[in-house]
Amino acid sequence: MNFISTYLFNPFAEMAAYPAGVLETVIAGLGNGFLYALVAIGFVIIFKSSSVFNFAQGAMVFFAALNFAGMLKLGVPWYLAGLFSLAVMVAVAFAVERVVLRPLVGQDGLSLFMATIGVAFFIEGFGEAIWGGDPKLLKIGLPESAIFTFDYPWGQALGLDVIIQESDLLAIGVGLVMVLGLYIFFQYSRVGRALRAVADDHAASMSIGIPLNQMWIVVWALSGFTAFVAATVWGTKIQIEPTVINLALKALPVLILGGLTSIPGAVIGGCIIGVSELMFETYWGQPLFGGATTEWFAFVLAVVFLLFRPQGLFGERIIERV
Amino acid sequence: MATAAPSKATDAPREDEVQVQADLAEVLLAVEGVTLRFGGVTALTDVSFDIRRAEVRAIIGPNGAGKSSMLNVINGFYHPQEGQVTWKGVTRSQMRPHEAAATGIARTFQNIALFKGMSTIDNIMTGRILKMKAGFLEQMLYWGRAQREELEHRAEVEKIIDFLEIQSVRNTPVGKLPYGLQKRVELARALAAEPELLLLDEPMAGMNLEEKEDMCRFVLDVNQEFGTTVALIEHDMGVVMDISDRVVVLDYGKKLADGTPDEVRNDPAVIEAYLGVSAEAPQPELDGATPISDGGHRTPASVPDASRS
Amino acid sequence: MLYRETGVFHSTYAEDQAVFKLPLDRYAVWITVAIAIFVIPLVASNYVLSDLLTPFLIMSIAALGLNVLTGYCGQLSLGTGAFMALGGFMTYKLVTGFPTASALFGVTLPDISFFGFEPFDIWFVFMLIAAGLITAVVGLLFGLPSLKIKGLYLAITTLAAQFFLLWLFIKVPWFTNYSPAGIAPAPPQTLFGFDVTGAASPEANRYLFVLMLAILAAVAVKNLARCSYGRSWMAIRDMDIAAEIIGISPTFAKLSAFAFSSFLIGIAGALWAFVKINSVQTDAYTILLSFQVLFMVIIGGLGTVLGSFLGAAFVVLTPILLNISLTSLNPLFVAIGLGEISIAMIKHIEFMVFGALIIFFLIVEPHGFARLWQIAKQKMRTWPFPY
Amino acid sequence: AELAAEEQYFPLLSYRTGPYGANGAQLANGQIDYMKLINAKGGVNGVMLRWEECETGYKTDVGVECYERLKGNGPVAAVSPFSTGITYALLEKAVADENVLFTMGYGRTSAADGRVFPWVFNFPATYWSQATSIMSYIIDQEGGVENLQGKKIGLVLLDHPYGREPIPTLEALSKDMGFEFLQYPVPTSSMSDQKSLWLDIRRAKPDWIMMWGWGAMNPTAIKEASLIRYPMDRFIGNWWAAAEVDVRGSGVPAEGYIGATFHDVGDNAGVFAEIREMVHDAGNGTGPAEELGEVLYNRGVANSAFVVEAMYTAMAEFGNKVLTGEEMRWGFENLNLTEERIAEMGLTGILPPTQVSCENHEGSPAIKLQRWDGEQWEIFTDWIPAMTDVVRPLIEADAAQYASENGIEVRSCS
Amino acid sequence: MATQAKNEATASHGGGATPPLLSINNIEVVYDHVILALKGVSLEIPKGGITALLGANGAGKSTTLKAVSNILKSERGEVTKGGITLGGEAIHHLTPNDLVKRGVVQVMEGRHCFGHLTVEENLLTGAYTRKDGASAIQQDLEMVYGYFPRLKERRRSIAGYTSGGEQQMCAIGRALMAKPTVILLDEPSMGLAPQLVEEIFEIVATLNREEGVTLLLAEQNTNIALSYAKYGYILENGRVVLDGDAETLRKNEDVKEFYLGVSTSGRKSFRDIKSYKRRKRWL
Numbered sequence A: 001m002n003f004i005s006t007y008l009f010n011p012f013a014e015m016a017a018y019p020a021g022v023l024e025t026v027i028a029g030l031g032n033g034f035l036y037a038l039v040a041i042g043f044v045i046i047f048k049s050s051s052v053f054n055f056a057q058g059a060m061v062f063f064a065a066l067n068f069a070g071m072l073k074l075g076v077p078w079y080l081a082g083l084f085s086l087a088v089m090v091a092v093a094f095a096v097e098r099v100v101l102r103p104l105v106g107q108d109g110l111s112l113f114m115a116t117i118g119v120a121f122f123i124e125g126f127g128e129a130i131w132g133g134d135p136k137l138l139k140i141g142l143p144e145s146a147i148f149t150f151d152y153p154w155g156q157a158l159g160l161d162v163i164i165q166e167s168d169l170l171a172i173g174v175g176l177v178m179v180l181g182l183y184i185f186f187q188y189s190r191v192g193r194a195l196r197a198v199a200d201d202h203a204a205s206m207s208i209g210i211p212l213n214q215m216w217i218v219v220w221a222l223s224g225f226t227a228f229v230a231a232t233v234w235g236t237k238i239q240i241e242p243t244v245i246n247l248a249l250k251a252l253p254v255l256i257l258g259g260l261t262s263i264p265g266a267v268i269g270g271c272i273i274g275v276s277e278l279m280f281e282t283y284w285g286q287p288l289f290g291g292a293t294t295e296w297f298a299f300v301l302a303v304v305f306l307l308f309r310p311q312g313l314f315g316e317r318i319i320e321r322v
Numbered sequence B: 001m002a003t004a005a006p007s008k009a010t011d012a013p014r015e016d017e018v019q020v021q022a023d024l025a026e027v028l029l030a031v032e033g034v035t036l037r038f039g040g041v042t043a044l045t046d047v048s049f050d051i052r053r054a055e056v057r058a059i060i061g062p063n064g065a066g067k068s069s070m071l072n073v074i075n076g077f078y079h080p081q082e083g084q085v086t087w088k089g090v091t092r093s094q095m096r097p098h099e100a101a102a103t104g105i106a107r108t109f110q111n112i113a114l115f116k117g118m119s120t121i122d123n124i125m126t127g128r129i130l131k132m133k134a135g136f137l138e139q140m141l142y143w144g145r146a147q148r149e150e151l152e153h154r155a156e157v158e159k160i161i162d163f164l165e166i167q168s169v170r171n172t173p174v175g176k177l178p179y180g181l182q183k184r185v186e187l188a189r190a191l192a193a194e195p196e197l198l199l200l201d202e203p204m205a206g207m208n209l210e211e212k213e214d215m216c217r218f219v220l221d222v223n224q225e226f227g228t229t230v231a232l233i234e235h236d237m238g239v240v241m242d243i244s245d246r247v248v249v250l251d252y253g254k255k256l257a258d259g260t261p262d263e264v265r266n267d268p269a270v271i272e273a274y275l276g277v278s279a280e281a282p283q284p285e286l287d288g289a290t291p292i293s294d295g296g297h298r299t300p301a302s303v304p305d306a307s308r309s
Numbered sequence C: 001m002l003y004r005e006t007g008v009f010h011s012t013y014a015e016d017q018a019v020f021k022l023p024l025d026r027y028a029v030w031i032t033v034a035i036a037i038f039v040i041p042l043v044a045s046n047y048v049l050s051d052l053l054t055p056f057l058i059m060s061i062a063a064l065g066l067n068v069l070t071g072y073c074g075q076l077s078l079g080t081g082a083f084m085a086l087g088g089f090m091t092y093k094l095v096t097g098f099p100t101a102s103a104l105f106g107v108t109l110p111d112i113s114f115f116g117f118e119p120f121d122i123w124f125v126f127m128l129i130a131a132g133l134i135t136a137v138v139g140l141l142f143g144l145p146s147l148k149i150k151g152l153y154l155a156i157t158t159l160a161a162q163f164f165l166l167w168l169f170i171k172v173p174w175f176t177n178y179s180p181a182g183i184a185p186a187p188p189q190t191l192f193g194f195d196v197t198g199a200a201s202p203e204a205n206r207y208l209f210v211l212m213l214a215i216l217a218a219v220a221v222k223n224l225a226r227c228s229y230g231r232s233w234m235a236i237r238d239m240d241i242a243a244e245i246i247g248i249s250p251t252f253a254k255l256s257a258f259a260f261s262s263f264l265i266g267i268a269g270a271l272w273a274f275v276k277i278n279s280v281q282t283d284a285y286t287i288l289l290s291f292q293v294l295f296m297v298i299i300g301g302l303g304t305v306l307g308s309f310l311g312a313a314f315v316v317l318t319p320i321l322l323n324i325s326l327t328s329l330n331p332l333f334v335a336i337g338l339g340e341i342s343i344a345m346i347k348h349i350e351f352m353v354f355g356a357l358i359i360f361f362l363i364v365e366p367h368g369f370a371r372l373w374q375i376a377k378q379k380m381r382t383w384p385f386p387y
Numbered sequence D: 001a002e003l004a005a006e007e008q009y010f011p012l013l014s015y016r017t018g019p020y021g022a023n024g025a026q027l028a029n030g031q032i033d034y035m036k037l038i039n040a041k042g043g044v045n046g047v048m049l050r051w052e053e054c055e056t057g058y059k060t061d062v063g064v065e066c067y068e069r070l071k072g073n074g075p076v077a078a079v080s081p082f083s084t085g086i087t088y089a090l091l092e093k094a095v096a097d098e099n100v101l102f103t104m105g106y107g108r109t110s111a112a113d114g115r116v117f118p119w120v121f122n123f124p125a126t127y128w129s130q131a132t133s134i135m136s137y138i139i140d141q142e143g144g145v146e147n148l149q150g151k152k153i154g155l156v157l158l159d160h161p162y163g164r165e166p167i168p169t170l171e172a173l174s175k176d177m178g179f180e181f182l183q184y185p186v187p188t189s190s191m192s193d194q195k196s197l198w199l200d201i202r203r204a205k206p207d208w209i210m211m212w213g214w215g216a217m218n219p220t221a222i223k224e225a226s227l228i229r230y231p232m233d234r235f236i237g238n239w240w241a242a243a244e245v246d247v248r249g250s251g252v253p254a255e256g257y258i259g260a261t262f263h264d265v266g267d268n269a270g271v272f273a274e275i276r277e278m279v280h281d282a283g284n285g286t287g288p289a290e291e292l293g294e295v296l297y298n299r300g301v302a303n304s305a306f307v308v309e310a311m312y313t314a315m316a317e318f319g320n321k322v323l324t325g326e327e328m329r330w331g332f333e334n335l336n337l338t339e340e341r342i343a344e345m346g347l348t349g350i351l352p353p354t355q356v357s358c359e360n361h362e363g364s365p366a367i368k369l370q371r372w373d374g375e376q377w378e379i380f381t382d383w384i385p386a387m388t389d390v391v392r393p394l395i396e397a398d399a400a401q402y403a404s405e406n407g408i409e410v411r412s413c414s
Numbered sequence E: 001m002a003t004q005a006k007n008e009a010t011a012s013h014g015g016g017a018t019p020p021l022l023s024i025n026n027i028e029v030v031y032d033h034v035i036l037a038l039k040g041v042s043l044e045i046p047k048g049g050i051t052a053l054l055g056a057n058g059a060g061k062s063t064t065l066k067a068v069s070n071i072l073k074s075e076r077g078e079v080t081k082g083g084i085t086l087g088g089e090a091i092h093h094l095t096p097n098d099l100v101k102r103g104v105v106q107v108m109e110g111r112h113c114f115g116h117l118t119v120e121e122n123l124l125t126g127a128y129t130r131k132d133g134a135s136a137i138q139q140d141l142e143m144v145y146g147y148f149p150r151l152k153e154r155r156r157s158i159a160g161y162t163s164g165g166e167q168q169m170c171a172i173g174r175a176l177m178a179k180p181t182v183i184l185l186d187e188p189s190m191g192l193a194p195q196l197v198e199e200i201f202e203i204v205a206t207l208n209r210e211e212g213v214t215l216l217l218a219e220q221n222t223n224i225a226l227s228y229a230k231y232g233y234i235l236e237n238g239r240v241v242l243d244g245d246a247e248t249l250r251k252n253e254d255v256k257e258f259y260l261g262v263s264t265s266g267r268k269s270f271r272d273i274k275s276y277k278r279r280k281r282w283l
């Protein structure tokens, strides 16, 4: 009884008592969710089109950010710095294709997965070797302050006291655009179709003349681009330092929740996880479990989902035939 | 045993043999009114037939007719929406595949399903896992029962290996074997389980004549030596007509015909739907593997399937 | 023909079933073990023993554990770190809760001793096994999703174990006997009357103790691998549908793999705490550790015992050796006018080289060191001819 | 080897990379620069100093490996891991190897009980003492303990041994002072994602916030705090959460942010002039010369200075030679730093007057508070002594438990 | 183009006459650096002809085809000796993509459809290398559907769930979409119903007649292969042991016995095979 009231009743009572708080949490959650999604999309792009689980995605975000921030630190104007960082990501795509994927063509997923971890190590070390390991700021004048509704007459009028971080709104906007573009590309373009074919059967797609190497360059460049975007948006919120890579881990539950192969899935997964983990932390974790539940909540939630839908919300059906 | 090939088959005239089996043998497995759907696709519609003990039962039909699906239903991998399967007197609409295996149904697969990472011998040994009783600790120490079992089962497996003549590839990883040999290893794995009912899904696909002949031998021997009941899917009419006792024909998931090879061979519906015109009168020279027509007179547009569904 | 099977005949299946079919292999292994036991402790420096070889062996045990799950049963897991932590914390709770057999059963094992050797001083081993078993049970629980969830999806769900368990150890002070900082000291332990853990114990003791366990683990895994358990694991790995159809219960195969692998991993975790870092703290079992163990298994070779050891050696030793050699090279760099390389830079280079090496070895042989070794043998067979 | 005999050896477990690198680097530079200075001035009574760095990345297992790698390379003066995690891992090893473990204001608090931890020294103040000092400031601001009734005091902590150290003390205080103690843990694996935490704070509106943060956590916290417009002058970081890198890294003005310290900021102490002249101008500086006088750099200097002072003390007893571990321990245990001595070394304001004893390895704990004015730090309080009466019992209790668990016989100091 | 191709096709009857379109001379293939799969194989494929590659399992048929289409690499195999030329140009260095652009397409053994794509998407990917516009592609799509009406019915269903035969059709149709001049067909008859086998071979023949497509097909089904092919090679463990016109091969006693199953005593039933130990080998 007591249990029920503490764990099941009180939290909701609190939400009801202070609805503005709920609103805040949801918006903040959406912000996080889209950030996760931006990274997750990077995973999806590569997985969808080469069934390689690119573990280096997080490192790529870090790397892109590092180049960007490093250049800024040297006093380069932001647009040049951005272009540079973008160019580097494309270069990475070429390098990865040439040095890693081409020799490993036709190997099983696990070896490739492993190889991408190797890549992750390399570019993390490489980036820090060049730009130094110290945390850096990535400020290019994107909105990053907070909006207090109470500062505005309408907020007062509504009696609505909510704080909204501009960076969250930014993340949401950018995320939506990216998804739309990529989804159309994969579903309807000729190259997109070929990419999905490659994922299904390397040998067969070679036999009908799909140039694997070019395909890989395309996808890695694409995911490099998403990494760059993620980095830029993330830069408005946090310093650029190696734990960014850990934050990228959060993209994984998002990924499987949405389904490894679905770009819209990545975003919806991101929203679900972003919001629910913040809600849980705020109304259960912090008051009842000593906090820091965001560490694991996303993953546990993903497991629960998967138990009901083993291929994620929007993932391709797992074909089981003999 | 491999060397002493029994010649019983040829002694008795074949027609009689069929009669004898058909009449006397008890029904080992009966499929009644099975209907199987996948979303929109209906793979099987109200199919009923039975398999009698110790017979060789062939299932034929055009591609996509639902043959493999039928086998999948029989050994519990697919669960039909309607109808049920009676196996050794027990009727059930559902069972888990490994239960089916435990009660004596073994099979091979159309697209080879060997354990690529393991050697031939280990693949075949997996067929006997159901028979191994040694406990975890025993196996961990490879001691007592564990060791004893390994050895005696190994002996059994070696028998099968000789029988199927795959000694030479005993320790090769199956992934590297050519297609035909893989098929044979798969048969070996199925046999290792000493099944009562052996389901073979296109065991001779992708084999040349010589190998087909051997395969036929193996199937017949298994059937005659151990009295194992065999149900096989095969597209090679020569083979089907020669070695099977009774044939059921599926077409688009419906049962088209059921009877002795000769009945089936002469059934116009079957000819129309499946065999192609020239099947019943093969020129001796071109016979052997697949009977073929003088070609060309049937334009692709008029493929019988096209009109259905 | 440096290395030959010809001339070696197996008249019984027993011989043919043997782990090392060729006398050559057999001798090689026996000699290696003999050297590891009798020579190395005498010649190796304390640093090498305690901080290169011991961690290497501990990690080998963990790698063996993960290999059972990932290599043999094909279930990818990224939760290794957490299960190692569980093993560590459980051992700590057990040895502090029941310091002696009498504390638990009231019976005291007779403490006779010949020249310092006490045959009945084996309580710590019991505690280790108990901790291992607890880990096995938890591992089994977290393995349950594997019945529905496959491949990468599963891998990511194991991350749930990783993060949730570590969070738990931090939040629940009980695990550390309410130590303020949430770090538990690892009380020194003895075996057969020798100090085998703790800072005071001789490096050689720790090394030999871990070596003994590593060998046991290797033998256990090898034996299981060649019996029906191993086969059903591999069958599930290679084609679970077919496996189920030929009569292997996926539930049983997967869960047994999860349990046994967690058992080994738990013990490895306990050793990591008690032998390597002299304290039990979540900080030493991060996600990074999970990945390192996964490297070991993959780089070493999935589904091979040898691979687990080679992989562990590679992952544990490479960074340290890189770091040491680069540092010691510094005078040279200064001499040739490059100037001294800062330790930060060395760390970065270490990262780069390590990553590059992983890729390099994967390209050379995607199936890991163990396969490399096989091919080498194959070459030796046909030597001097190429094929 | 011949030369090595003339040198006292400093194994430096430093970290210049990773999320804690920015902070670690300054500490290391300070330590090394001071040793360079001492050598430039002819060593400690002629005994030269030698040091080797090993990158730990603030990781416990790496730290242990580093310790083992370096410990044998010479007669060790003292080991300072600058990580509570590593400290815990080294507690027994230090004893076994007879090396002094000098954890200057961090590490295991209960090591202040010299009877159980003869080889560990954590003066000038433990975390628990520091927490109580900060509390006394708060009490002072609130105008008396009685006003704490019903007040909320939050602790934003790195969810790591270091961050959790002060919790027992604060819990104890909240009990007998009647304020509500709120904990806000920041997971190590995602230090720069504190959004939810600060929304909670915004909702709970604690009257005061203390921060036990380190590395990349600090800037994020300061930024988020300013985003939710938390009054900076009620936001107090401990002395690992109040350096220039922390505030500048946040990218917000953060005026009024308060931090603890035990030494002055700025480079007015004589020692810095010497370091500039004899080390940096000699082209031998370790880091950029600008960082002289910055908080963490100065703390690095302080660390080396303490060890060197311990050496002087020991040499007074054992003669001017390279010292053994046991002798170093004696030096630390009998360290008695007076204002005069400190001034003599040009360290005024950098080292607090300190007296260590056999049972008390913490000295006489006290802190000062510094405020960020948007440009730099400035100290705005005098010494605030810790509530030793509260802390000491806790320390002794905890030490006792440790002793019993690990079968250590408590030495008597009388 | 079609007409001209036809002439050539008729011109180069029985191979050899005009310089071969595709010639493989004495190649040696090694897998995994250790497994020697081909021990010196030489073939000559005349333009516009249908050439059959026969042989037991493991003889090396697929390997040969893969060597031509250059997808060996992905199986850790490599051509260690000898060379392959297409219309005089050495092609060992070309990527599969280049080859497809030059009109060489392989239909792999065992179907290899893209399981997650719909049948239609599968076909469309076949046209990936083509640059001649959507309308042309649409035309060929209709053509393929014309040949395989069954695929038209299943155009929207996920290829992974279609039956074996359907997948085989899908694979061949996919190859056709590339507008190939040379098709390397690996065991097209495998697992197909008799009348489908016929059909497929009819289609192959039609393609060869109408479009002048050159075909190299690896077959187990010697019988049908030889009745459609102009010329045949028989492979046995990595070597060519016999070759000649389809006619002569079919007359050859050994071939009759081991591959067609007709001996002097006429056709024998599968039941009547006495012993297994009949194998006669040329090598």
Ligand SMILES: Nc1ncnc2c1ncn2[C@@H]1O[C@H](COP(=O)(O)OP(=O)(O)OP(=O)(O)O)[C@@H](O)[C@H]1O
Pocket (backbone or CB within 6 Å): A320, A321, B038, B041, B042, B043, B061, B062, B063, B064, B065, B066, B067, B068, B069, B070, B110, E161, E162, E163, E164, E165, E166, E191
């Ligand atoms: N798991 C499945 N999901 C969806 N549809 C399926 C599934 N399995 C089979 N089908 C459909 O059921 C029909 C019958 O398939 P089946 O494999 O049984 O044909 P078949 O008789 O074996 O053909 P073939 O001789 O070519 O193997 C096919 O149209 C196929 O598309």
Ligand SMILES: Nc1ncnc2c1ncn2[C@@H]1O[C@H](COP(=O)(O)OP(=O)(O)OP(=O)(O)O)[C@@H](O)[C@H]1O
Pocket (backbone or CB within 6 Å): B176, B177, B178, B179, B180, B181, B206, E031, E032, E035, E036, E037, E055, E056, E057, E058, E059, E060, E061, E062, E063, E064, E075, E109, E220
């Ligand atoms: N990926 C591979 N790795 C190693 N060996 C291989 C590989 N692929 C084929 N082989 C070997 O090469 C030889 C020829 O194989 P191939 O597949 O070309 O034979 P095939 O004539 O196509 O047989 P089938 O008619 O069964 O397809 C076989 O002995 C086989 O074991």
Ligand SMILES: [Mg+2]
Pocket (backbone or CB within 6 Å): B067, B068, B069, B110, B201, E163, E164
């Ligand atoms: Mg089928």
Ligand SMILES: [Mg+2]
Pocket (backbone or CB within 6 Å): B179, E061, E062, E063, E109, E186, E187, E218
């Ligand atoms: Mg083939």
